[in-house]
Amino acid sequence: MIHKSPTRRNMSRPYNHPQSPALSSGISLSFGKRKNSVTPLATPVSVSSSQRSRHSSPSRSSAISSPTRTSSGSSSRGKSSDGLVNLDSVLQAGNTQHYRGTISVSIRIKPSESNAKNPWSIGDDDTIAHNDLGKFRFDNIFHPSSNNDQVYEEIGKPLIDKLFQGYNAIVFAYGMTGSGKTYTMSGTPDEAGLILLSVEQIFAQIIEASRENQSFAVKVSYLEIYNEKIYDLLNYQDFKPPTSNYGSFNSKVSQATGAELQIRDDSKHGVRVVGLTEQEANSTEDVMKWISMGNRNRRTGETDYNTRSSRSHAIVSITLTCTNLISGSESSSTLSLCDLAGSERAAGQHERRKEGAFINKSLLALGTVISKLSAGSTHTSSNFGNSHIPYRDSKLTRILQPALSGESIVTTICTIDTRLDAMSETVNTIRFASRAKNVSMTVKRNETETNHDREGLVNNLKRQIDEQQELIWELKRSQSVSNHESIKVVNPTLQSLRHENDALKDKLQHCERLLDKDDAAVHDEQFVEIVEMLPTAIGAMLESKIQGLESQLREHSRYSAQLEQRLQLFEGHIVPCEKSSRDEDLQQLLKEQEEEIIELRKGLTRKNKMLDALQSAKRLREGALRPLNNRENRVFEAVGIAKTLEN
Numbered sequence: 001m002i003h004k005s006p007t008r009r010n011m012s013r014p015y016n017h018p019q020s021p022a023l024s025s026g027i028s029l030s031f032g033k034r035k036n037s038v039t040p041l042a043t044p045v046s047v048s049s050s051q052r053s054r055h056s057s058p059s060r061s062s063a064i065s066s067p068t069r070t071s072s073g074s075s076s077r078g079k080s081s082d083g084l085v086n087l088d089s090v091l092q093a094g095n096t097q098h099y100r101g102t103i104s105v106s107i108r109i110k111p112s113e114s115n116a117k118n119p120w121s122i123g124d125d126d127t128i129a130h131n132d133l134g135k136f137r138f139d140n141i142f143h144p145s146s147n148n149d150q151v152y153e154e155i156g157k158p159l160i161d162k163l164f165q166g167y168n169a170i171v172f173a174y175g176m177t178g179s180g181k182t183y184t185m186s187g188t189p190d191e192a193g194l195i196l197l198s199v200e201q202i203f204a205q206i207i208e209a210s211r212e213n214q215s216f217a218v219k220v221s222y223l224e225i226y227n228e229k230i231y232d233l234l235n236y237q238d239f240k241p242p243t244s245n246y247g248s249f250n251s252k253v254s255q256a257t258g259a260e261l262q263i264r265d266d267s268k269h270g271v272r273v274v275g276l277t278e279q280e281a282n283s284t285e286d287v288m289k290w291i292s293m294g295n296r297n298r299r300t301g302e303t304d305y306n307t308r309s310s311r312s313h314a315i316v317s318i319t320l321t322c323t324n325l326i327s328g329s330e331s332s333s334t335l336s337l338c339d340l341a342g343s344e345r346a347a348g349q350h351e352r353r354k355e356g357a358f359i360n361k362s363l364l365a366l367g368t369v370i371s372k373l374s375a376g377s378t379h380t381s382s383n384f385g386n387s388h389i390p391y392r393d394s395k396l397t398r399i400l401q402p403a404l405s406g407e408s409i410v411t412t413i414c415t416i417d418t419r420l421d422a423m424s425e426t427v428n429t430i431r432f433a434s435r436a437k438n439v440s441m442t443v444k445r446n447e448t449e450t451n452h453d454r455e456g457l458v459n460n461l462k463r464q465i466d467e468q469q470e471l472i473w474e475l476k477r478s479q480s481v482s483n484h485e486s487i488k489v490v491n492p493t494l495q496s497l498r499h500e501n502d503a504l505k506d507k508l509q510h511c512e513r514l515l516d517k518d519d520a521a522v523h524d525e526q527f528v529e530i531v532e533m534l535p536t537a538i539g540a541m542l543e544s545k546i547q548g549l550e551s552q553l554r555e556h557s558r559y560s561a562q563l564e565q566r567l568q569l570f571e572g573h574i575v576p577c578e579k580s581s582r583d584e585d586l587q588q589l590l591k592e593q594e595e596e597i598i599e600l601r602k603g604l605t606r607k608n609k610m611l612d613a614l615q616s617a618k619r620l621r622e623g624a625l626r627p628l629n630n631r632e633n634r635v636f637e638a639v640g641i642a643k644t645l646e647n
């Protein structure tokens with residue numbers, strides 16, 4: 001959010017260029033835009049009082065939306081019989097969400113020391129005429145003595161108003177090398193340019209609007225197109241934050257490499273440069289520090305016409321986001337300020353020649369796009385509007401595509417140098433300007449995002465999160481099931497080991513139970529009878545033995561039943577891929593079962609022996625009914641039998 005800070009209007013000091021006192025532009029007519037009285041010219045022509053007063057007032061508001069301007073100049077717009085190229089400069093901004101009009105085009109003439117007569121003349125009504133080419137009318141013609149403040153008042157300030165209404169706006173400076181584009185956009189240490197004046201105005205209006213329950217955020221980005229590559233001027237590897245204030249205008253040629261950026265075109269966001277750094281700024285000073293840093297990274301070099309020529313197209317973008325503190329609604333709009341590289345004839349130096357080729361190619365592409373748009377705007381045939389606009393021919397036209405397609409209010413300032421040796425370039429610039437003036441546009445205001453929209457958005461996002469969580473849960477579940485399945489199917493060894501382990505556990509329990517004393521009562525009646533007849537110690541011993549044997553028998557049969565049951569289960573559930581390992585398991589189980597059966601058989605044999613012994617004991621009982629000494633002998637016999645059994 002913005003801190004309210006005082007603006008720096010005092011930065012825009014009047015610039016006293018060396019030519020001013022005895023200015024001689026070589027242009028042979030009156031000047032439409034001037035701050036002071038008319039400068040004597042080679043062929044002086046008087047300036048109408050209305051013209052003079054209009055242009056001498058720096059506080060005059062927007063020429064674009066002013067109704068007085070509409071009435072003063074728009075009634076006869078159209079191609080006139082006197083050969084005047086008729087350019088409709090009236091942009092209608094009603095209460096609707098659309099802004100309709102043509103590209104706003106201004107011409108700025110660079111001061112010249114030359115006294116040589118040239119074919120250009122400036123007339124009333126914002127016209128410039130050429131001896132052979134005729135007259136051209138634009139939105140503004142800035143006299144060589146005009147300063148940046150005047151240029152800003154005419155073309156910059158109205159755009160700031162539109163920016164605050166939610167419209168995007170773009171200003172680009174176009175013209176041959178050395179004609180004054182950077183001078184106009186960036187100014188000099190002594191005279192603020194359009195960029196600084198616009199930023200100051202933005203922060204001044206923020207302070208005004210902040211009293212109306214609105215809060216603002218400002219972000220700045222800065223890119224250059226050099227040799228058909230896009231670089232982020234605020235993201236350089238040898239990044240050094242600027243130390244001085246605004247003054248570091250093109251202070252040195254940077255050798256560093258900035259982050260190269262790409263253009264993307266998608267249905268949601270349209271054409272945009274991806275990955276461009278956006279820096280937050282809370283004051284004019286903040287913005288200008290970032291721009292100053294970008295300027296240090298921007299590529300400059302010497303050309304025949306300019307000792308410090310910009311070798312790249314540079315675009316500063318200032319994005320303003322306004323939040324209504326009561327309704328919570330939010331809207332964003334962007335002001336882009338472009339200083340294009342200058343067109344030029346072939347330079348001597350190889351590097352300059354190469355850069356010049358790229359610059360000229362991209363400017364040619366821009367000219368073609370403007371020409372096609374202009375033809376599309378003036379042509380009556382409805383099919384013409386569908387003609388192909390070659391935005392893809394250069395990075396510059398690609399970047400300007402959204403603006404030229406109706407996303408921004410477009411303003412261009414074409415700088416010209418009326419020197420005779422710059423004649424062909426100046427003619428080209430005027431041609432470009434007059435085509436641009438023909439391009440009509442319908443610009444849509446950026447939509448405000450309301451609280452209602454935001455609530456809807458939040459709800460939507462919540463719903464999406466819920467759905468995604470559900471999906472994650474489902475995926476986790478199916479993953480765990482498939483893991484389980486894969487363990488079962490893919491790893492039969494593990495499965496068979498588990499079964500083996502279970503079997504061993506059972507076996508262990510079985511052995512433990514066998515070790516435990518089984519107190520179950522003996523139910524064999526004969527045996528009970530015998531035991532009752534025997535002396536207590538011998539009877540108890542025999543009884544215990546029999547109990548042990550019976551318990552063993554029960555355990556064995558239970559175990560064998562368990563094994564049989566498991567065998568049946570295995571047979572029912574074995575999957576083909578497990579079969580081989582199961583076979584091994586079964587073999588093992590069968591082996592164990594056989595061993596158990598052998599053990600059981602042994603137990604049975606022992607039981608039979610026991611029964612035999614008991615039979616003998618029965619016989620002893622009968623003997624016991626005989627005389628005592630015989631009876632004692634029989635008891636000893638029975639003890640002997642029991643001992644045998646025990647062994």
Ligand SMILES: Nc1ncnc2c1ncn2[C@@H]1O[C@H](COP(=O)(O)OP(=O)(O)OP(=O)(O)O)[C@@H](O)[C@H]1O
Pocket residue numbers: 017109110111144175176177178179180181182183184188303306308309310311340341342343415
């Ligand atoms: N309106 C003007 N008043 C005074 N001096 C000017 C004006 N326009 C340009 N100049 C001077 O002319 C020289 C070249 O201007 P500038 O660098 O702005 O040209 P340019 O169009 O940006 O050139 P390039 O395309 O090569 O970068 C500078 O020294 C600048 O101060």
